[in-house]
Amino acid sequence: MESKSKDLWVLCETNEDGTAKNIGVELLNPGRRLADKQGGKLVSVVIGYKTDAAVKDVSTHGADQVIVVDSEEFQRYSTDAYVAALAHLLEKYAPTSMLIGATPNGRDLGPRLSCHLGTGLTADCTALDIDEDSGNIAWTRPAFGGNLMAVILCPDHRPQLGTVRPGVFKKPEAGEDKAEVIREDFHVEACKIRTSLLQVIREEGGEVVDLEGADIIVSGGRGVGGPEGFGVIRDLADALGATVGASRAAVDEGWISHAHQVGQTGKTVGPKLYIACGISGAIQHLAGMSSSDVIVAINKDPEAPIFSVADYGIVGKISEVVPALTAEINKAKA
């Protein structure tokens, strides 16, 4: 496919209530830099239902143009509907490149779309730049469980597509709303959507945990010892005004609900401070939190891999260190 413009597109996934997912706004940050270097517009593509809030959000966070597909069949993500909509838009406008969040939906969608268009896709990128020699996007991504980084180019096919790991880039500062909004009247017939949602399994308690928006996260892993072990974790979180996170091990043990899970199959987070308590640091967990500004690890095993990413590490027992830290904080506040 030949590109018709130098524009850079960024997909904005939406929630069921029509608000933008964080990743859709985050991507405007690296998107701005790439669009400027490419010499084209930064275009946000919003797909969903009743998406006014999302359109407003991307318009005030730096998009030059917003292309909106707003219809009931897009309220929840489905592979078939989203691939149809994006393939239609990409064929019509033919931008030179597009960023998609490497969320579960983004990674379901990206490869399907790239294959449909017969172009290249780079998965789960953690750094983006323009290759000086060729002017192509240089997509940097981890492989071999993060042991090796690869820089990938897509020299001869357009659009260049990549999924970008959430939490790597910060949201750009909000500014004035100057975006041109284009509404595309596009619909997908129900019979073309070959999957159907039968049941959403919400865990008991069904709590909403805002890990992605948290400034401070205190997380517990297998090392907290049991559901009651999360008591001291919650106390520390309360003292710091932090959100409680957890590793997959603790969630699989049933000590805390999935809503708290940080890592490859949970939330990807990037708070100012991440305190990992009794978390060994499996590569899947590190993938979800290693872009935090400051990382503190508390673990009794001095060999735990979590220490390799920690700025501050304490080798010690959770049951001793965590309550003592809570006491220090409360003392300072008093």
Added chain:
Amino acid sequence: MDILVCVKQVPDTTEIKIDPVTNTLVRDGVPSIVNPFDGYAVEAAARIKDNAPDTRIVVLSMGPPQAEAALRECLAIAADKAYLVTDRKFGGSDTLATSYILSKAIAKVEELEGKKFDAIFCGKQAIDGDTAQVGPEMAEHLDYPQVTYALEAAVEGEDLHVTRETEDGKEIMGVKMPCLVTFTKPSYDPRFPTIKRKMKARKAEITHLTTAELTNIDLTHVGLKGSPTRVKRTFVPPRKEAGVVIKEETGEASAQKLYELLSKAHVI
């Protein structure tokens, strides 16, 4: 019910070390294993067969001849028949080219088996490339519906009911067969092979498919030349500078020290 499971032989990335002198990946002596996520796909197929014993499970892999070892392991666990796509012309293929080759190989296997598969199962991603792209790309080549991040799958008439992991928990999706499902780590452990099955798998004949058999493949779409993406360079990520390790006499003293450091750095 006929299920095809796609598997990849991968280096055990948990065993990979970085050479501190050359700062490169040391792959020598690293054992080859069946990609764990593909193992979960085999297990999911085996569970369907537990309930419907007339289910046939065929495994397909692409790789060098030594990838036969991975296929034999799947035969020992649950599979009935194995095919290996192997040809030097396929080397250097990126995910798009690989998925193209595999989708054509599936058509060939269906011809040899004399029937269509009801479902294609794969792992959600391979632990070496970590792309999670080949499954959905195959689904697109085949024009099948897909469900990714599956934990388990059950047959309900003409449909599969697939429990999948989402960012917020789990959901059950209904999908018409034929379809493609990619599996992630379930909460149960996959089964081990029995000695009897292991013995049988050792002697099983594995059918090789090369460009001589796969005449339906357009060779301009395979290998490095048929791949839209190029690896410009690779590097070992810079090690984060060692953090401050606090190890005072007591947990309490360590906590105090940490608090001092964090407040001095204006983190809290």
